[in-house]
Amino acid sequence: MSARVAGVASLTMDQVRQGLASHEFSAVELAQSALEFAQQENPKTNAYLQFSPERALAAAERVDKKLAAGEDPGPLAGVPVAVKDVIVTKGVRTTCGSRLLERYIPPYDATAVTRLEQAGGIIIGKTNCDEFAMGSSNENSAYGPVRNPLALDRVPGGSSGGSAAAVAQGTAVVALGSDTGGSVRQPASFCGVVGVTPTYGRVSRYGLVAFASSLDHIGPFGRTVRDAALLLETIAGRDEMDSTSAFAPVSSYVAQLDAKVAGMKIGLPREYFEGLSSESGDLIHKGIDVLRKLGCEPREISLPATKYAVPCYYIIATAEASSNLARYDGVRYTMRCDGETLSAMYRATRGAGFGAECKRRIMLGTYVLSHGYYDAYYLKAQKVRALIAEDFRRAFAEVDAIVTPVSPFPAFKLGEKLDDPLEMYLSDIYTITGDLAGIPCMSVPCGKTAAGLPVGMQILTKHFDETGMFRLADAFEKAGGFAG
Ligand code: GLN
Secondary structure (H helix, E strand, O other): OOOOOOOHHHOOHHHHHHHHHOOOOOHHHHHHHHHHHHHHHHHHHOOEEEEOHHHHHHHHHHHHHHHHOOOOOOOOOOOEEEEEOOEOEOOEOOOOOOHHHOOOOOOOOOHHHHHHHHOOOEEEEEEOOOHHHOOOOOOOOOOOOOOEOOEOOEOOOOOOHHHHHHHHHOOOOEEEEEEOOOOOHHHHHHHOOEEEEOOOOOEOOOOEOOOOOOOOEEEEEEOOHHHHHHHHHHHEOOOOOOOOOOOOOOOOOHHHOOOOOOOOEEEEEHHHHOOOOHHHHHHHHHHHHHHHHOOOEEEEEOOHHHHHHHHHHHHHHHHHHHHHHHHOOOOOOOOOOOOOOHHHHHHHHHHHHOOHHHHHHHHHHHHHHOOOOHHHHHHHHHHHHHHHHHHHHHHOOOOOEEEEEOOOOOOOEOOOOOOOHHHHHHOOOOOHHHHHHOOOEEEEEEEEOOOOOEEEEEEEOOOOOHHHHHHHHHHHHHHHOOOO
8 A cells, every 4th residue: 555645635636736746646646545535534424335446546557657658647637536426437336326226337438437537537436416316415315315524414415415525525626416406506505615517518418327308417526616617628528429418619717717807797686585594695695795896796687487497497307307217117227126027027126226206206207298287387397497598598698697595505404304305396496597597507615604504606607608607706716715
């Protein structure tokens, strides 16, 4: 075993690069230290479902070889990365937080995974999540909940709670999550890290296990805006394997971080400041003051269709989920429970394999798609979705960015909302609109409550304006000193 790399828990990507360049540590030494640290910390939070030491060390050896040969090892060289367990990894078990996929070993890699490894990233493990990414607290995982590293009796948020916890805990420098209705931004906010949902189609969904295909995004987590931006620019861009991935060229977000933000017009939608806990509200208002000091020009705007967002999302998302989850039938991928007939086998397998939340959504989704109800629910929800997108289009004709809270409240106690699925759904109110409109949005740390619970501020910009979003977030982070 090689020497332990000091400070592995707080490294940024820049520090990894410098450490490698100055021979302070090798990529293999860093990977070993990161794995050791992550394994030692995991019992506290249950953030990882699986470690991938063989894959990590092989990737680290490739980086060290390139460095020794004087070749460029890539922008993510040696960086320990955690990957949400809904993103497939060749040869490394991928469960989606479900019993059904307890023994599923994917035969291929997701495009985002391929790209981050090509850039020198080191995947140290797969992170816990709500089953098939359905949830807001990580309590729907078949492998037990994740605990918030900042308050172990509280949830880390969901569904990408494992990835957010890993980055907050310092067991990975950055991580990949997925966001369908807030699953990157809300856990980022609860754990005090940066979480990004890019424009729909910006990152290939190839190898992201489908929940609601028209809403699913892969997005990065980091402890700094810069790290999240660098990870995103590495994995973004057109991919032949996903016909919905965008052709729009990817610019270097990091290279444009320092451009000025003074004069940026910031919209504050009044609908997002109602029903907010007073402590979260105070912190967001202080954050807006920081933006004002930076020379930004906040002004109140209105996004009137916001009030329909929760029902609209839970119709579209469950409809698409009921169709996507039909493939888990005991014949392909999954475990199988015996039954006398084919349909008895399906029923037994799906009955034993899916948790309560997935079953609830399959039933809801099947209902809204069923004959006679399709027009009344699904089609209507699609029309409302167009109204929500139109609200944003109108707003972005007047403002450069929109700033809102991420969640009505900070991290709640484990078990607190488990018996009330409706209340859990309502907590997604501020995040689902961004997914429905397909625009880029992110959570950036905005201080902590008196009890030490982090609160995130959400920044949204127009389609493909990740550059403007990151620039504002970076300036805010530097001015506010909220990171870490
Ligand atoms: N909390 C939302 C849901 O339960 C969002 C989940 C997600 O973004 N994957 O559907």
